[in-house]
Amino acid sequence: MVDLKQTLSRFLAIPGVRLAILVGRDGLLIEGMTRDGKDNMEAVGAIMTTALSTAEALGQEISRGGVVGVVMEYEQGLVSIDPLGDFALMVTLFDNASNLGRVRHLVRTSRNEVLEALDIA
Incomplete structure (x- = not known):
């Protein structure tokens, strides 16, 4: 059995990553870890499900297919949302953007083990 905290800790091992959470499509936090504990994981997860739904609606409207991932850039950092099947998202x-590729790669390589841990693979 995969330990979700151990999987999420691999994200926090990437320099600059402050938060890694797994959230259900309903907005409820499944598991999460923060580097400094200052970020409200529950609020971030709930808001990000809405952001992903908006991105999915846009993709349908402009006939570009399903969402593979969403990256939002802010003045002081980035947020990445990656769907993991129909029930969860990372x-x-x-x-900053310097480790965006490493984060996206880790999401892809961890996908199956996370889904297995959630018993939805």
Whole structure:
């Protein structure tokens, strides 16, 4: 059995990653970890499900297919949302774009083990 905290800790091992959470499509937090504990994981997860739904609606409207991932850039960092099947999504918050590729790669390589841990693979 995969330990979700251990999987999420691999994200926090990437320099600049401040938060890694797994959230259900309903907005409820499944598991999460923060580097400094200052970010409200529940609020971030709930808001990000809405952001992903908006991105999915846009993709349908402009006939571009399903959402593979969403990246939002802010003055002080980035947020990445990656759908993991129909029931969950991975949200990461990090300081700058320099490790975006590493985060996206880790999401892809961890996908199956996370789904297995959630028993939805």
